[in-house]
Amino acid sequence: MDIDKIQRLVELMVESDLSRIEISEGEMHVLLRRGQPVVQSQAPAMMAAAPAPAPAPAAPAAAPSPASPAEPAAAPVADANEVLVRSPMVGTYYAAADPESPPFIKVGDQVTSDTVVCLVEAMKVFNEIKAEVSGRITKVLVNNGEAIEFDQPLFAVAAG
Numbered sequence: 628m629d630i631d632k633i634q635r636l637v638e639l640m641v642e643s644d645l646s647r648i649e650i651s652e653g654e655m656h657v658l659l660r661r662g663q664p665v666v667q668s669q670a671p672a673m674m675a676a677a678p679a680p681a682p683a684p685a686a687p688a689a690a691p692s693p694a695s696p697a698e699p700a701a702a703p704v705a706d707a708n709e710v711l712v713r714s715p716m717v718g719t720y721y722a723a724a725d726p727e728s729p730p731f732i733k734v735g736d737q738v739t740s741d742t743v744v745c746l747v748e749a750m751k752v753f754n755e756i757k758a759e760v761s762g763r764i765t766k767v768l769v770n771n772g773e774a775i776e777f778d779q780p781l782f783a784v785a786a787g
Contacts, residue, residue, distance in 0.1 A: 630750075633657060660715070710760050711768075711780040718749035720781065722771040730771075732782070736764045744782060747775065762786045 636648050640661055648659045714720070722730040722745055732744050738758040746753045766783035769775060 709783040712782040714775045714779045716749050717777050718747040720769045720773050720775045721746040760784050
C-alpha cells in the first residue's frame with residue numbers, strides 16, 4: 628500500500644464523513660480514524676488520521692521556542708477530574724500558527740470540542756488538532772517544535 632492510496636482513503640473519509648476505515652493488504656494493515664476523542668482508556672491503533680494525510684515518521688524536531696508556555700512532564704497522568712488530549716498522529720507539535728502568532732491555547736483557557744489547540748506537521752502538511760473535549764486547559768505537556776508520537780498526551784483538560 629502506498630502513500631497515494633492512503634491519501635485517497637483519507638479524502639474518501641472526509642468526502643463521505645466516515646470516522647474509520649480499516650484496510651489489510653497482505654502483511655500491511657492500515658487503520659484510519661478521525662473525529663473521535665482519544666481518551667486514556669482506549670488502546671492505540673496502528674495508524675490514525677485527522678482530516679489530513681496518514682502519519683509519517685517524524686522529522687527531526689526544531690529547537691523549542693524559548694517563549695513556549697509548555698511545561699514538559701516526565702510521565703503525564705491526568706488527575707481524576709482531567710482528560711488527556713492525545714495526538715492523533717506522529718509529527719511535529721506547533722503551539723501557534725506561525726512563530727509570530729500567540730499560542731492557540733494556554734493553561735487556564737476554556738476549550739470546546741471544536742477548539743483548535745495546536746498544529747501537528749506530518750508529511751509537510753499542517754493538521755489542526757481539536758480538543759474534542761470541553762473544559763479548562765490545566766496542563767500543556769509538550770514544547771513547541773517537539774517531535775510527538777501517536778497517542779502521546781498533549782494537554783490535560785479539567786471537565787466543566
